[in-house]
Amino acid sequence: MRARLVVFPIKGRKWCFSRSVDPFAAQSPSAVTPTTVRGLWKKISSESKPINANAELLVDFISDKMNKAWMGLEIAPEGSMKSKIHGLGLKLLARVKPSEIFLKSISKEVTSVQVSYPPSLDPRLVRRRLRHIAMSGTILHKKYLIGSVTLLPLTTAFTVLPLPNIPFFWVLFRTYSHWRALQGSEKLLKLLSNHSNPETDDADESNNNNKPEQEAQSPTCVLLPSEELYKLLGEASEEGLDEETIVEICKLFHLNKIDVLKYRNLV
Template sequence: MRARLVVFPIRGRIWCFSRSADPSVSVSEASSQATTFKELRENVSISGKSFSANAELLVDFVANKMNKAWIGLEKAPEGSFKNKVHGLGLRLLSRVKPSEIFLRSITKDITRVEVIYPSSLDARLVRRRLRHVAMRGTIIHKKYLYGSVSMLPLTSSLAVLPMPNVPFFWNLFRAYSHWRALQGSERLFRLVSESSINKKEIEQKDSRSENHNSPEPYWVLKPSVELESLARRDEDEDGLSQTAIKRICKIYDLDTNDVIKYRKLG
């Protein structure tokens, strides 16, 4: 599967890295996930699956249950206790860094990426920045994954209190989020590293092949004049204005709230 990544400077030396939304993919992923314990048991019991594959099924099942519980809190009446817990959750989620959200979006089924960036940027610089984000993510999210997991036994002991165990579920979510971001970091770095094949060698191999079909690269860099124009418009000392950001997000199907988070970094 190919994913489209959009990269552009948003404020000073701070760049935005985001993936365009693909509704068809999220629908297919949701349909393939187990929704009951019976379905989970049947999927896990299928012969031939590795331990890591079964572990991922379990993690996805728990994440799906947490997502449904979150939706239930969102629909709670205004002023109710559940509504206040939802408000607390929103404040906590607003602290999640946009780079983590970006790396979570790089799923294991992505085999190629298309990188769109302003035409004024150097392609090698764009590639280095992506490699840096991926490499840094493997270090940071592995560290915080271990930290979140180590806190689960402690926070689970708070279940005896007569109220929702928010600390436990928050640490459970953070462990899941860091795990997904770690997987995305490793996947992105692998794609970037494997794409550094000498083009001349590829062309020579193609010239000797019978079908002369050029192999599709693991990623494609696409400079965009349109994105360059949008990124330069409404620019001031604080970087791109929210108006310009919303315009870019609308054209390239990006999450506006996640992109605006990059503007607040520093």
């Protein structure tokens, strides 16, 4: 499966990295997970799979349960306890960095990436920035994943309280989120590194300036300049792109407006 990535400057030296979501894409059958603990155990015990594959299945099972619980909070009556928990959850989610959301979008099913960017940017710089965010993600989210796993047993102590164990579920979500971001970082780095050796890419750049960009492409990473994106960017001010322009870009490339605005408002 090919993922379409969109890269463009959004405010000063800040760049936005986002993945297009195909609104007509159907869910892959391989993404279907068991709905019960019994079904999960049956699938794990009946099929001969490596430990990491069973771990993925367990993570998907927990994720499915968390998503269903979150959907239940969304439809809760106004003013109820569930509605207040949902509001608190939205505030916490607003603090999640957009780079984490971007890396999580690079799922294990992705086999190649197509990068759309304004032609005013050097394609090799675009590739290096993508590689940098992937390499940073592997280090950062591995560290946070270990920290979240360490906190999980501690937050179970709050189950003695006559209230929903919000700390436990939040730490559980963060554990899952860092796991997915780590997997996405490693996947993206692999797809980008198939282009060339990261250690020699910068050194060879001066020797490759006269080569057509198509020769620098890899089957797993294709960079395509977008004139439409360039026209929408126009002359961005130091305050960054205005919301109207961001909305137009999101409509054109099927991006999540809330995630894109996070890049502009990131301190």
